[in-house]
Amino acid sequence: xxxxxxxxxRPAPHGARGGxxxxxxxxxxxxxxxxxxxVGVILAxxxxxxxxxxxxxxxxxxxxxxxxxxxxxxxxxxxxxxxxHQIVMELRVSTCGxxxxxxxxxxxxxxxxxxxxPRNLLFHAWTTLSSTLVGFLMGGLLGVVLAVLIxxxxxxxxxxxxxxxxxxxxxxxxxAPIVIVVLGSLGITGLIPKSIISAYLCxxxxxxxxVKGLTxxxxxxxxxxxxxxxxxxxxxxxxRWPAALPFLFASLKVAxxxxxxxxxxxxxxxxxxxxxGARLLTGSYYGQTVQIWAALIAAAALxxxxxxxxxxxxxxxxxxxxxxx
Amino acid sequence: xxxxxxxxxRTDGIPAALVGLVAVAAGCLWALDAxxxxxxxxxxxxWFWGAIVAIWLAAWWATDRLARAVPPAPAARRxxxxxxxxxxxxxxxxxxxxxxxGAGVPLVxxxxxxxxxxxxxxxxxxxxxxxxxxxxxxxxxxxALGSGLGIAIAVLCDRLPFLRRGLxxxxxxxxxxxxxxxxxxxxxxxxxxxxSKVAVVVVMTFxxxxxxxxxxxxxxxxxxxxxxxxxxxxxxxxxxKLRLPAAMPxxxxxxxxxxxxxxxxxxxxxxFGTPILGMGFRISTEVGRMSLDMVxxxxxxxxxxxxVFYGLLALAERRITFWHPSYRRR
Amino acid sequence: MNRTLLAVGxxxxxxxxxxxxxxxxxxxxxxxxxxxxQFAGYYVAKDKGFYKEAGLDVTVxxxxxxxxxxxxxxxGGADVIVEWMPAALAAREKGVPLVNIAQPFKxxxxxxxxxxxxxxxxxxxxxxxxxxxxxFGNEYPFMAWMSRLGIKTDGSAGGVKVIxxxxxxxxILQKQAECISTMTYNEYWxxxxxxxxxxxxxxxxxxxxxVATMEDGLYASEEKLxxxxxxxxxxxxxxxxxxxxxxxxxxxxxxxxxxxxxxTTGAQTEKHQxxxxxxxxxxxDGSTGKxxxxxxxxxxxxxxxxxxxxxxxxxxxxxxxxxxxxxAAGIK
Numbered sequence: 001x002x003x004x005x006x007x008x009x010r011p012a013p014h015g016a017r018g019g020x021x022x023x024x025x026x027x028x029x030x031x032x033x034x035x036x037x038x039v040g041v042i043l044a045x046x047x048x049x050x051x052x053x054x055x056x057x058x059x060x061x062x063x064x065x066x067x068x069x070x071x072x073x074x075x076x077x078x079x080x081x082x083x084x085h086q087i088v089m090e091l092r093v094s095t096c097g098x099x100x101x102x103x104x105x106x107x108x109x110x111x112x113x114x115x116x117x118p119r120n121l122l123f124h125a126w127t128t129l130s131s132t133l134v135g136f137l138m139g140g141l142l143g144v145v146l147a148v149l150i151x152x153x154x155x156x157x158x159x160x161x162x163x164x165x166x167x168x169x170x171x172x173x174x175x176a177p178i179v180i181v182v183l184g185s186l187g188i189t190g191l192i193p194k195s196i197i198s199a200y201l202c203x204x205x206x207x208x209x210x211v212k213g214l215t216x217x218x219x220x221x222x223x224x225x226x227x228x229x230x231x232x233x234x235x236x237x238x239x240r241w242p243a244a245l246p247f248l249f250a251s252l253k254v255a256x257x258x259x260x261x262x263x264x265x266x267x268x269x270x271x272x273x274x275x276x277g278a279r280l281l282t283g284s285y286y287g288q289t290v291q292i293w294a295a296l297i298a299a300a301a302l303x304x305x306x307x308x309x310x311x312x313x314x315x316x317x318x319x320x321x322x323x324x325x
Numbered sequence: 326x327x328x329x330x331x332x333x334x335r336t337d338g339i340p341a342a343l344v345g346l347v348a349v350a351a352g353c354l355w356a357l358d359a360x361x362x363x364x365x366x367x368x369x370x371x372w373f374w375g376a377i378v379a380i381w382l383a384a385w386w387a388t389d390r391l392a393r394a395v396p397p398a399p400a401a402r403r404x405x406x407x408x409x410x411x412x413x414x415x416x417x418x419x420x421x422x423x424x425x426x427g428a429g430v431p432l433v434x435x436x437x438x439x440x441x442x443x444x445x446x447x448x449x450x451x452x453x454x455x456x457x458x459x460x461x462x463x464x465x466x467x468x469a470l471g472s473g474l475g476i477a478i479a480v481l482c483d484r485l486p487f488l489r490r491g492l493x494x495x496x497x498x499x500x501x502x503x504x505x506x507x508x509x510x511x512x513x514x515x516x517x518x519x520x521s522k523v524a525v526v527v528v529m530t531f532x533x534x535x536x537x538x539x540x541x542x543x544x545x546x547x548x549x550x551x552x553x554x555x556x557x558x559x560x561x562x563x564x565x566k567l568r569l570p571a572a573m574p575x576x577x578x579x580x581x582x583x584x585x586x587x588x589x590x591x592x593x594x595x596x597f598g599t600p601i602l603g604m605g606f607r608i609s610t611e612v613g614r615m616s617l618d619m620v621x622x623x624x625x626x627x628x629x630x631x632x633v634f635y636g637l638l639a640l641a642e643r644r645i646t647f648w649h650p651s652y653r654r655r
Numbered sequence: 656m657n658r659t660l661l662a663v664g665x666x667x668x669x670x671x672x673x674x675x676x677x678x679x680x681x682x683x684x685x686x687x688x689x690x691x692x693q694f695a696g697y698y699v700a701k702d703k704g705f706y707k708e709a710g711l712d713v714t715v716x717x718x719x720x721x722x723x724x725x726x727x728x729x730x731g732g733a734d735v736i737v738e739w740m741p742a743a744l745a746a747r748e749k750g751v752p753l754v755n756i757a758q759p760f761k762x763x764x765x766x767x768x769x770x771x772x773x774x775x776x777x778x779x780x781x782x783x784x785x786x787x788x789x790x791f792g793n794e795y796p797f798m799a800w801m802s803r804l805g806i807k808t809d810g811s812a813g814g815v816k817v818i819x820x821x822x823x824x825x826x827i828l829q830k831q832a833e834c835i836s837t838m839t840y841n842e843y844w845x846x847x848x849x850x851x852x853x854x855x856x857x858x859x860x861x862x863x864x865x866v867a868t869m870e871d872g873l874y875a876s877e878e879k880l881x882x883x884x885x886x887x888x889x890x891x892x893x894x895x896x897x898x899x900x901x902x903x904x905x906x907x908x909x910x911x912x913x914x915x916x917x918x919t920t921g922a923q924t925e926k927h928q929x930x931x932x933x934x935x936x937x938x939x940d941g942s943t944g945k946x947x948x949x950x951x952x953x954x955x956x957x958x959x960x961x962x963x964x965x966x967x968x969x970x971x972x973x974x975x976x977x978x979x980x981x982x983a984a985g986i987k
Contacts, residue, residue, distance in 0.1 A: 056829065057850070080829070177722065181723075181726050181732065274919045278919075281822070284821060284822060285689070285720075285821075287824060287828075287845055
């Protein structure tokens with residue numbers, strides 16, 4: 001059948017079939033196999049690209065056979081493109097401290113002694129995460145409140161909604177230093193200015209999603225509420241809010257990722273004090289390329305964790321509400 | 326509370342509202358004139374702020390009447406829909422001017438809109454150069470390339486299920502990452518000019534386009550697909566005639582998200598190294614020179630650019646996906 | 656909702672009161688850049704208790720690439736800032752009344768570092784080359800120098816191509832620029848660390864080119880300096896800070912360690928900071944904290960002769976420095 005590919009294929013049920021193809025099915029029927037293959041391909045290209053990317057640096061040997069030059073390209077102190085294992089090593093060292101030299105490599109690699117100092121990447125990740133979460137809470141609440149107001153007050157719907165969309169076209173990153181300085185002059189420093197930048201970026205998807213969600217009940221349902229002579233309040237709690245929940249969680253997932261971007265951007269102008277953004281900046285400033293990459297990977301891990309946490313909250317909520325979606 | 330179906334014509338509030346607006350406009354002009362007088366600027370007394378609050382309440386009342394009104398003619402309805410947000414924006418600018426001048430906020434922290442407007446008009450040539458460098462050389466090409474690649478790879482994934490199963494989890498993961506962090510690396514790789522900014526924008530816009538298009542390609546209903554199969558349509562025909570059109574709302578969603586991402590990405594990348602022009606360059610340099618009026622003029626240009634970009638996409642979306650239920654008359 | 660927030664926030668500026676007087680007088684210092692040995696004197700004075708002995712409670716705020724200290728001062732976020740003279744005078748013309756109250760740095764550490772293989776031997780060879788320059792108020796000395804040489808910087812033919820250098824030395828390593836801006840105590844050594852030999856570099860110190868401008872000085876706002884109490888407090892601050900600088904010159908390695916302890920980013924290395932401390936000490940050596948009028952006159956002259964497209968300052972500044980604070984501190 002030629003149209004087979006046009007239909008979204010379901011992952012094959014694991015281990016449901018016998019025969020010699022079972023193992024291949026388990027590997028390649030689902031997502032694991034393909035993902036592993038693609039990640040492998042990316043890593044191979046990455047390793048291969050290290051030499052051409054780094055060959056122009058003054059610290060590279062000009063002569064020598066290919067193997068020796070690759071060896072050199074993978075272990076530079078300030079590469080243009082660091083090799084993956086350099087980044088893994090940097091992550092290990094910047095979270096668990098230096099490798100103890102009295103043990104064989106692998107056991108040393110997995111021993112961990114976490115010191116809570118500014119030298120530790122976890123410390124910076126926590127700094128960024130805390131302002132992300134505060135900004136996410138502020139932005140999420142603001143987003144929901146605005147959406148509720150917009151749905152219920154006609155004036156706001158007409159006057160505010162276009163400006164909410166326009167607000168997102170202001171390059172907040174350009175305004176961030178001004179925000180930090182202005183709040184700093186009011187004596188507000190540290191976490192709050194960064195969180196305000198996060199909140200400014202992340203209230204938007206929540207507002208838009210919730211306006212859609214709160215207006216998603218069918219006219220028939222709204223008419224039914226009216227026949228019961230339900231108050232606006234009852235209509236909201238018993239009909240609009242439950243109908244909006246799936247929209248809420250979908251937009252919260254987007255919002256928390258954006259909030260993280262806001263926190264990192266907010267850390268750039270705050271004078272590089274702490275946080276992953278500060279790590280990116282100082283890494284860039286002192287030419288510590290490997291440190292930039294490690295900070296990027298840490299940011300990626302944070303984003304993945306945060307989005308997963310929102311997904312978990314969604315599952316718990318849906319289960320508590322009896323699985324109605 | 327949603328009102329009953331909005332087909333009834335209600336114009337009784339309009340005359341009163343217009344009278345109110347004229348009064349508010351007069352009040353605003355008086356306040357603007359008063360606040361710039363040397364005896365008020367920077368030391369406005371309490372009674373003045375009281376007057377401002379009164380003007381605000383009057384403005385609210387008038388706009389509220391206007392927003393509730395439903396004139397019979399569609400043209401008049403559209404006019405009203407435009408008028409209300411414009412009035413709101415104008416009033417915001419008025420408040421900004423009054424507060425910064427009246428409270429004597431230092432120019433280096435927050436210049437009033439009048440100063441920003443004056444600077445904008447004076448510096449049009451510079452702003453135009455920056456616009457060309459940032460928007461025409463970096464944002465638009467990067468946005469087109471990144472979104473186009475994302476859509477193309479999504480179609481390819483659709484053809485090769487193996488690729489989709491392998492790429493989608495990675496795509497979903499990467500689209501939530503703070504991609505802005507690659508800006509310093511791209512400047513290192515692609516140099517200081519627009520090439521590095523294009524690279525940042527391409528990476529930032531690629532994944533949203535990929536993820537949204539893949540989701541859109543499975544948006545057509547089983548019923549329609551069965552119909553295509555009963556016509557013996559092959560994959561390409563089904564794609565062109567049914568599945569791509571059905572995916573359009575998703576694709577446009579991605580294009581709209583990407584339009585703001587592209588602008589932000591290019592401007593941030595310019596913070597990490599540029600030739601001596603471009604919006605990001607100008608903003609960061611002028612902050613250092615204490616010319617905040619120039620900074621805000623540049624921000625105004627960026628905001629207008631972003632809004633126009635978004636608006637054009639919304640218009641195109643209306644034209645192309647006119648069949649979608651969200652455009653039905655409610 | 657947003658409107659009221661904005662209004663309340665901005666109205667509060669006008670009401671930002673001076674710092675409350677406690678048992679210990681509070682002073683907030685805004686640095687020009689990130690925590691590094693360039694500011695060792697202040698960190699030493701804080702950690703060694705010199706400020707405390709003077710009855711001061713000092714908060715040191717690190718700066719960064721997007722922090723303009725004059726803006727922080729204008730917003731009331733700091734009592735005193737570290738800034739370069741050209742940027743301070745430019746800000747003064749813009750209506751931020753900055754006044755120099757002390758000058759811990761005697762010499763300028765700014766220079767242009769070029770690759771020898773680019774064929775640049777003297778300043779006559781710049782034409783047609785790409786030069787990396789820092790902006791954000793640090794471009795003024797460069798602009799002054801170029802206009803003295805009569806070289807156009809707007810990218811037109813026969814001039815130089817200027818790029819806005821980031822915060823690192825990559826452009827020279829990757830041959831994206833023939834020359835980059837460096838400080839004697841910081842970026843120059845980053846180039847050396849990256850594997851380029853000193854013999855392969857040509858350096859142009861601004862001081863040798865006759866376009867030296869005063870660097871790290873302490874500035875406060877003219878408004879506050881009208882209050883004799885504030886002048887007295889600043890006097891104590893300057894005196895304790897200079898004590899910190901003297902200590903840093905006597906114990907460079909320990910001073911670098913104190914800086915490292917205060918670095919919250921964890922990005923600084925001991926090797927780099929110890930070396931930086933040594934270079935910084937050469938710049939502060941011989942300064943009592945009192946501004947030398949000859950140096951000031953030289954800076955103003957350099958900036959005034961730098962006409963060109965966008966002059967740094969257009970007229971002779973008045974009241975841009977004061978000896979009142981150093982006199983109050985008893986510094987000769």
